[in-house]
Amino acid sequence: MSAALPREALAPPAATPARRARFRLPAPFLLSLPALLALGGALLLPLLGVAMLSFQGFDFDTGITPGWSLANYAELARDSLFHEALARTFRIALIVTALCVLLGVPEAWIIHRMAPRWRGLMLLVVVGPLLVSVVVRTFGWMVLLGTNGLLNQAMLALGIPGAPFRMMFTEFALILGLVHVMVPLVVLSVWASLGRLDPALLRAAESLGASKAATFRRVVLPNIMPGVLGGALMVFCLSASAFATPAMLGGKRLKVVASMTYTEFLNTLNWPLGAAIAVLLLLAILAATLLWTRLVERPALRRLGAA
Amino acid sequence: MKRLLLAATSMLALATGQAMAQQRLVVAAYGGSYEKVMREQVIPPFERANNVRVDYLTGNSTDTLAKVQAQKGNQQIGVIVVDDGPMFQAIGLGFCQKVTDRAAVDALYPIAVLGDGAALGTGFGYTGLAYNEKLFRERNLPVPTSWNDLTRADLKGRISIPGIDNTYGVHTVAMMARINGGSEREPGPGFRAMREKVNPNVLAYESSPGKMSEMFTSGEIWMAVWGSSRARAMQVAGFPMGFVAPKEGGVALMTATCAVEGNPAPELAQKFVAHLVSPDVQAAFSKEYGSGPTNRNTQLPPEVAQHVIYGEEQVKTLIGLDWSVINPARQEWTRRWQREVER
Structure with a gap:
């Protein structure tokens, strides 16, 4: 990303091919060098360290045993607990992504259509939760969702049959908490696309007799699709690697891959196994991201003429 | 002004001198x-x-x-x-x-x-059973006396046990093993009892003392495996906490x-x-x-x-566990707990 920007900005458009060949390489490279160094030092090197760690062994009395083996990966391939956690992680991430898109896109559209003075306020209300720590927000849900919590008390007072329900430590609570945390990301990303939407398009659709619903479906939606797809991808990646919300609302029973990594690193002290889990999670998310861009995002954008 | 500056610098010098010492x-x-x-x-x-x-x-x-x-x-x-x-x-x-x-x-x-x-x-201190005295009285529940009270049907979904990453969790497995014919060397019966009889009763496995206190005060849980000092601290804070050493023995901690x-x-x-x-x-x-x-x-x-x-x-009078047996096997215990009990 950072490498592409300076090139577009700086490559002299009228330069001859020969001059371009001489200057194109070093300038962008030099300009992106600080970013590359920071990225390399703060992201790639540690990741490499984690990857290397995952090939080592572990013994509690002697600690980490050096060596190169695939034993950790072989163990995870056989481990039904890991399979369960991996399946749960991706199931939850998919559901959360779908819900966030279903909620976030209309939300952004509604806010976009508001009078300017309400718009700013409402945007602040939506984004506000991002200003509060995830841990605090999740604690709020714990208070609401408990057997004696507000929600159950309200349902009891309304005489809803079956109340009180057990909501804490269920996947329902986990999904609810994650959606609350993630919706603003979709709203923001769609909001940015809406800002680039030409108002004349809407008037044109209206003048040609399109209904409100048809305008939204056939004019607005295609135009904000990059924002929707980008927001969805962001939510998916963050939900799949979320740690605090699953740990707090799901409890120890509902393990996700991130909480398994935590346990191996901090409780069992088996760092190499924890590293192997982390590497697998990274690869799984990376694969899902690539598949998403290839199978959904790119065809969708191409069909809409945006890419 | 000059004097003020001098005073400020000497103060600074003093302060850093102190910090260095x-x-x-x-x-x-x-x-x-x-x-x-x-x-x-x-x-x-x-x-x-x-x-x-x-x-x-x-x-x-x-x-x-x-x-x-x-x-x-x-x-x-x-x-x-x-x-x-x-x-x-x-x-x-x-x-x-x-x-x-x-x-x-x-x-x-x-x-x-x-x-x-x-x-x-x-x-x-020792590990035993902590319970909400007030709730037990109000609901006419018999006060816990044994480790087997963890399997009681009237406490279903109202019990919390710290996880195996916590010493209390290790104590619970060891005691369930001992009263079901096993030992630290032979923890199988303990894991089986945990899986079949205790797990359905457990609302959550919770290792953090702060969250455990919170679940007690909100009435979410009525009983927990916990330490005598933790229960005492809740009593001192004014919570109606009861604490018993089960008749099979409290575990020294x-x-x-x-x-x-x-x-x-x-x-x-x-x-x-x-x-x-x-x-x-x-x-x-x-x-x-x-x-x-x-x-x-x-x-x-x-x-x-x-x-x-x-x-x-x-x-x-307390039960002392054999850590020379548990520690080398602790990884194995953790594995079994995560796969057989905590699901």
Whole structure:
């Protein structure tokens, strides 16, 4: 990303091919060098360290045993607990992504259509939760969702049959908490696309007799699709690697891959196994991201003429 | 103006001079009520007496052990306080420096001197069943008396047990094994009982003392496997907490401390370890945290003494687990717990 920007900005458009060949390489490279160094030092090197760690062994009395083996990966391939956690992680991430898109896109559209003075306020209300720590927000849900919590008390007072329900430590609570945390990301990303939407398009659709619903479906939606797809991808990646919300609302029973990594690193002290889990999670998310861009995002954008 | 500037610079010089003279010591120990006692009554006198600043790192035993393991070769932590089981692991891993203060070692009950003087016990407690006295009375539930009360149908979904990463969780499996015909060496029956009879009753496995307290106060749980000191701290805070040693036996749980091998301030660390087992500090912990003193010279007023494990005779009434068997198998126990019980 950072490498592409300076090139577009700086490559002299009228330069001859020969001059371009001489200057194109070093300038962008030099300009992106600080970013590359920071990225390399703060992201790639540690990741490499984690990857290397995952090939080592572990013994509690002697600690980490050096060596190169695939034993950790072989163990995870056989481990039904890991399979369960991996399946749960991706199931939850998919559901959360779908819900966030279903909620976030209309939300952004509604806010976009508001009078300017309400718009700013409402945007602040939506984004506000991002200003509060995830841990605090999740604690709020714990208070609401408990057997004696507000929600159950309200349902009891309304005489809803079956109340009180057990909501804490269920996947329902986990999904609810994650959606609350993630919706603003979709709203923001769609909001940015809406800002680039030409108002004349809407008037044109209206003048040609399109209904409100048809305008939204056939004019607005295609135009904000990059924002929707980008927001969805962001939510998916963050939900799949979320740690605090699953740990707090799901409890120890509902393990996700991130909480398994935590346990191996901090409780069992088996760092190499924890590293192997982390590497697998990274690869799984990376694969899902690539598949998403290839199978959904790119065809969708191409069909809409945006890419 | 000039004079003011001069005054300011000399003040600054004084302040930095002081800061340079002041050494630092990092202490890693438990959070919750334990941390409160440490910060209010244990650390300030030590800081004054030794002109040192103490930094406090909160974590339960396995967290602290993980930190020490992570900093192997470049230790930042001077003193750790962890449960006896993890302390034996720390000694085995060579993380503990032998205690140099012979007088401090000799003042303790022999049972509180671990690993030939590598670590010292700082307080006695025991694992048993904590329950909400008020709720039990209101609902006419019989008061728990046995480890088997964890399987009671009328407590379904109202029980919490700390996870296997916590000493209380290890104690629970070990006791379920013992009363079902197994032992530390043969934990199979314990895991089976946990899986088939206890697990359906458990609302959540919760290792954090803060969250456990929260679940008790909100009425989410009615009973839990917990420590005598933790229950005592809730009582002192005004919660109607009942606590029993089950008839099969409460399990002895000692908190222990050691100076970390290769830490940057070894002398201070040794002094702090001796400070933790001094009679004054021990009495403060007995009063505020509900742990029994390990230093035999500690004098407790009767109203404090009746709530803690006081004296070696009382310690002997508790069940002591065989950590030399559990520690080497702990990884295996953790694996089995995660796969068979905690699902």
